[in-house]
Amino acid sequence: MASTAKKKASGMSDKTSDIILVAICVVVLLIVAYPLYYVLIASFSDPYQVYAGKTFLLPSGFTLDGYKAVFAEKSIVSAFFNSVKYTVIGTVFSVVMLYITAYPLAQKGLPGRKFLSIFFLFTMYFGGGLVPTYLVVKQTGLVGSMWALFLPGGVGVGNMIIVRNYFQNSIPRDLLEASSIDGCSKLRTFLSVVIPLSMPILAVMVVFSMVAYWNDWFTALIYLGGKGSPLPLVMRNILIKSSASASQAATISGGYAELNKLTELLKFCSMIVAALPMLIIYPFVQKHFEKGFMAGAVKG
Amino acid sequence: MKKNLKRVCAAALAGAMVLLLPGCSGGLANDVNDGTVNENTEQTDFYIMGGQSALSAGYDEMEVLNALQENVGIHIDWETMSDSLAEQVNIRITGGQLPDAFQGVGFSNYDLARYGDDGTFLDLSPYLTPDIMPNLCAVLEEHPEIRAAVTMEDGGIYGLPSGEQMTTAGIGVDMEDAFSIYSVPQYSMINKAWLDDLGLPVPTSLDELHDALKAFKENDMSSKYYGNAAGSTIPMTTGFDEWCWGQNIFYSGFGFTNWPNDVCNDLHLKEDGTVEFVCVTDAYRDCLTYFHDWYAEGLMDVEMFSQSDSQLIAKCQQGYVGVSTWWYIEELMGEYAKDYVFLPPLTGPKGTEYEDVCNVTIRPGSPISSGQLCITNKCKSPVNLLKFYDQWYDGETVMQLQYGPKGVFFTGQEEGTGMWLSITEEESQAKFGKSSGELKNLYEVWGPKLILAEYYNSVFYMEDRAIERLTDLDTFWMPYVKDTTFYPVDCVFTGMEMETIDWHKTDFETTVKEQEGLWIKEGGPTDEEWEAYKERLSEKCGMDDLLEVYQDAYERYSAAE
Numbered sequence: 001m002a003s004t005a006k007k008k009a010s011g012m013s014d015k016t017s018d019i020i021l022v023a024i025c026v027v028v029l030l031i032v033a034y035p036l037y038y039v040l041i042a043s044f045s046d047p048y049q050v051y052a053g054k055t056f057l058l059p060s061g062f063t064l065d066g067y068k069a070v071f072a073e074k075s076i077v078s079a080f081f082n083s084v085k086y087t088v089i090g091t092v093f094s095v096v097m098l099y100i101t102a103y104p105l106a107q108k109g110l111p112g113r114k115f116l117s118i119f120f121l122f123t124m125y126f127g128g129g130l131v132p133t134y135l136v137v138k139q140t141g142l143v144g145s146m147w148a149l150f151l152p153g154g155v156g157v158g159n160m161i162i163v164r165n166y167f168q169n170s171i172p173r174d175l176l177e178a179s180s181i182d183g184c185s186k187l188r189t190f191l192s193v194v195i196p197l198s199m200p201i202l203a204v205m206v207v208f209s210m211v212a213y214w215n216d217w218f219t220a221l222i223y224l225g226g227k228g229s230p231l232p233l234v235m236r237n238i239l240i241k242s243s244a245s246a247s248q249a250a251t252i253s254g255g256y257a258e259l260n261k262l263t264e265l266l267k268f269c270s271m272i273v274a275a276l277p278m279l280i281i282y283p284f285v286q287k288h289f290e291k292g293f294m295a296g297a298v299k300g
Numbered sequence: 301m302k303k304n305l306k307r308v309c310a311a312a313l314a315g316a317m318v319l320l321l322p323g324c325s326g327g328l329a330n331d332v333n334d335g336t337v338n339e340n341t342e343q344t345d346f347y348i349m350g351g352q353s354a355l356s357a358g359y360d361e362m363e364v365l366n367a368l369q370e371n372v373g374i375h376i377d378w379e380t381m382s383d384s385l386a387e388q389v390n391i392r393i394t395g396g397q398l399p400d401a402f403q404g405v406g407f408s409n410y411d412l413a414r415y416g417d418d419g420t421f422l423d424l425s426p427y428l429t430p431d432i433m434p435n436l437c438a439v440l441e442e443h444p445e446i447r448a449a450v451t452m453e454d455g456g457i458y459g460l461p462s463g464e465q466m467t468t469a470g471i472g473v474d475m476e477d478a479f480s481i482y483s484v485p486q487y488s489m490i491n492k493a494w495l496d497d498l499g500l501p502v503p504t505s506l507d508e509l510h511d512a513l514k515a516f517k518e519n520d521m522s523s524k525y526y527g528n529a530a531g532s533t534i535p536m537t538t539g540f541d542e543w544c545w546g547q548n549i550f551y552s553g554f555g556f557t558n559w560p561n562d563v564c565n566d567l568h569l570k571e572d573g574t575v576e577f578v579c580v581t582d583a584y585r586d587c588l589t590y591f592h593d594w595y596a597e598g599l600m601d602v603e604m605f606s607q608s609d610s611q612l613i614a615k616c617q618q619g620y621v622g623v624s625t626w627w628y629i630e631e632l633m634g635e636y637a638k639d640y641v642f643l644p645p646l647t648g649p650k651g652t653e654y655e656d657v658c659n660v661t662i663r664p665g666s667p668i669s670s671g672q673l674c675i676t677n678k679c680k681s682p683v684n685l686l687k688f689y690d691q692w693y694d695g696e697t698v699m700q701l702q703y704g705p706k707g708v709f710f711t712g713q714e715e716g717t718g719m720w721l722s723i724t725e726e727e728s729q730a731k732f733g734k735s736s737g738e739l740k741n742l743y744e745v746w747g748p749k750l751i752l753a754e755y756y757n758s759v760f761y762m763e764d765r766a767i768e769r770l771t772d773l774d775t776f777w778m779p780y781v782k783d784t785t786f787y788p789v790d791c792v793f794t795g796m797e798m799e800t801i802d803w804h805k806t807d808f809e810t811t812v813k814e815q816e817g818l819w820i821k822e823g824g825p826t827d828e829e830w831e832a833y834k835e836r837l838s839e840k841c842g843m844d845d846l847l848e849v850y851q852d853a854y855e856r857y858s859a860a861e
Contacts, residue, residue, distance in 0.1 A: 048614035051610055130387075226381070236383070257631045257632065264610050
């Protein structure tokens with residue numbers, strides 16, 4: 001109360017401060033949103049005009065060639081559904097793995113807790129590298145199977161630590177004790193008390209995993225062997241298909257400049273096509289986002 | 301604390317063991333690499349992994365390849381990709397999941413020596429007999445230099461030769477005097493319409509070009525002549541040390557052109573057979589000092605150090621640019637191309653020792669490589685597979701593998717000579733709805749294709765634009781080349797030498813390039829800077845070692861000739 005009174009005394013009315021705040025927010029929004037908008041209009045523009053600095057608020061040299069080339073690729077629809085499949089299964093799998101790893105580690109009484117924590121932490125500092133990891137995946141017979149995308153990196157250690165901290169610090173111990181006094185088994189406590197109480201962090205983890213699986217093309221490239229490619233990988237192939245190197249242009253009579261134009265255009269189009277689904281889903285989860293993230297991290 | 305440390309160590313050890321284990325299971329028995337022919341001919345189904353062009357639909361339906369397989373009674377399962385080939389191949393080799401052969405991968409000599417040494421790739425030298433490979437043997441008989449280029453230091457040949465010798469021989473120059481299409485990669489060009497408008501001649505010296513660029517800028521020619529926005533004129537823009545769109549052609553006024561190339565940038569072979577790095581000569585220093593003035597006056601594009609080729613094309617196709625470089629004029633300048641003419645190599649600045657200097661040095665052609673077809677130790681019957689590949693060393697076959705089948709890319713034979721005619725741009729658009737370049741990309745097979753210079757005047761005609769470029773090269777650009785020696789791209793290096801190159805070359809090239817850019821941007825070197833630079837190249841970047849390696853390899857090469 002005292003502080004509001006002071007502010008008023010200093011002469012700034014609520015209205016003026018609102019106006020200033022809104023103005024600042026609008027400026028920040030413009031700074032953040034313009035690059036996104038720019039990519040959008042660039043995807044409809046002649047790329048050489050874009051690079052020559054002619055595009056500002058509206059597309060210049062309007063063209064749909066980029067989108068035509070993207071949707072001319074027959075595998076784009078199946079790639080979209082592959083991506084949805086991998087994202088849904090991967091997210092569910094990863095979140096379940098996170099929870100069943102983080103919850104025990106949050107229990108002070110867990111035997112070997114310190115060792116296990118270090119065991120997990122170790123992997124954040126040292127990794128085997130691509131080839132050894134591939135060999136492990138190969139020897140477990142997962143190459144070519146969709147599970148190669150989820151199993152090797154199933155528990156994201158960074159995320160796991162955030163969830164663990166959340167369990168430790170944000171769920172009152174008394175509540176857990178109360179539930180056990182009321183006759184809950186350990187499992188029941190986890191399912192009926194801990195999970196509902198950790199909704200904010202759950203939302204965060206869902207978004208993190210979802211975005212990661214949606215964007216992941218490298219794992220699919222390495223392990224799937226060209227079958228069941230997800231959207232980003234197909235987009236990448238479209239892009240590569242259209243790119244012709246300058247050295248090839250030496251013997252290509254069709255001309256490098258024209259081929260290259262489409263390649264540059266596709267860069268923008270593929271960004272839009274690949275990012276759009278995420279941009280649509282994001283706002284729905286976002287309301288849980290900030291709260292949950294801070295809840296786990298600050299008290300860590 | 302101590303206890304924790306122990307645990308960490310234990311965990312680390314456990315981790316290390318997990319990482320080491322797979323290494324032990326990779327021991328592949330290799331009992332066939334002892335320099336004799338493996339006579340086994342049982343295997344007729346082969347599995348081959350490799351590269352393909354981005355537009356290709358794979359090789360299963362490729363009629364030319366299928367016919368070649370039928371001829372020798374084998375069947376090949378292809379796994380080809382255009383993308384991330386190197387990663388996939390590395391994983392296969394390390395993981396021991398080898399195909400029978402790698403085709404169109406493009407292994408470096410360093411890789412070939414390594415995988416040949418550890419037995420992953422078979423030594424093919426005993427198989428190069430007229431019984432097994434009659435076509436290839438005939439070619440090697442005629443061109444011993446090709447055999448020399450693919451023979452490794454240990455005497456083994458770990459891959460079949462490939463290369464494309466597109467030279468001026470294809471437009472009627474004698475084989476002995478012919479030069480590669482890559483000899484002068486950058487064709488400089490200037491806007492003649494602007495020059496005429498200003499009443500200026502096409503420059504022949506750097507001073508004249510300087511004045512012309514200044515006039516372009518002061519009169520804002522892009523705005524005045526083409527009606528672009530005011531101030532949009534870029535007097536001169538190029539890439540920086542880029543292969544066909546760099547600034548290097550303009551250095552001719554100082555007696556050198558340090559083309560980026562496949563051997564080592566800035567390496568130059570003098571007429572007397574000694575090699576030098578031009579980047580430590582006084583001419584080089586004077587040159588950078590000189591061009592800094594241009595840069596400071598705003599005549600050279602500030603974005604020249606960072607722009608991509610797309611950005612360069614974008615500027616040129618808007619009509620902003622007075623002077624640039626590219627492979628052809630039409631492609632870079634688009635609809636403005638008719639206003640541009642070649643800007644000849646220029647003489648040095650007046651009143652200096654470079655006043656009458658104008659020398660273009662030439663760039664080596666494309667190398668003969670043996671990294672396009674390597675047979676692995678998984679292959680049970682190399683003889684069968686090699687018989688298949690021997691068919692590739694025939695002019696008419698390799699032409700179809702490179703461009704497309706007869707009846708598709710090649711439309712018919714010329715009467716009298718029997719030379720095959722390529723599809724024209726118009727025919728290609730009308731018949732297939734694609735440019736002939738796309739058509740080629742669709743049908744091209746990657747692999748051990750050896751396209752000898754003589755094929756272009758005995759088997760088929762090269763594409764129109766290649767002919768056009770070679771004609772320009774022969775008539776316009778080659779007369780500026782006084783000294784036609786260049787470092788032979790097919791020099792063979794020993795294992796030790798390859799290691800020296802592997803260790804130092806990238807470092808050396810990057811350091812030189814960065815410093816070159818800085819001096820153009822910020823002003824040429826003072827005496828201390830110049831000394832420090834030379835010292836750094838010698839001590840940190842292995843310049844002396846590199847020079848020695850290149851000199852030794854060249855001496856062996858010329859002795860063998």
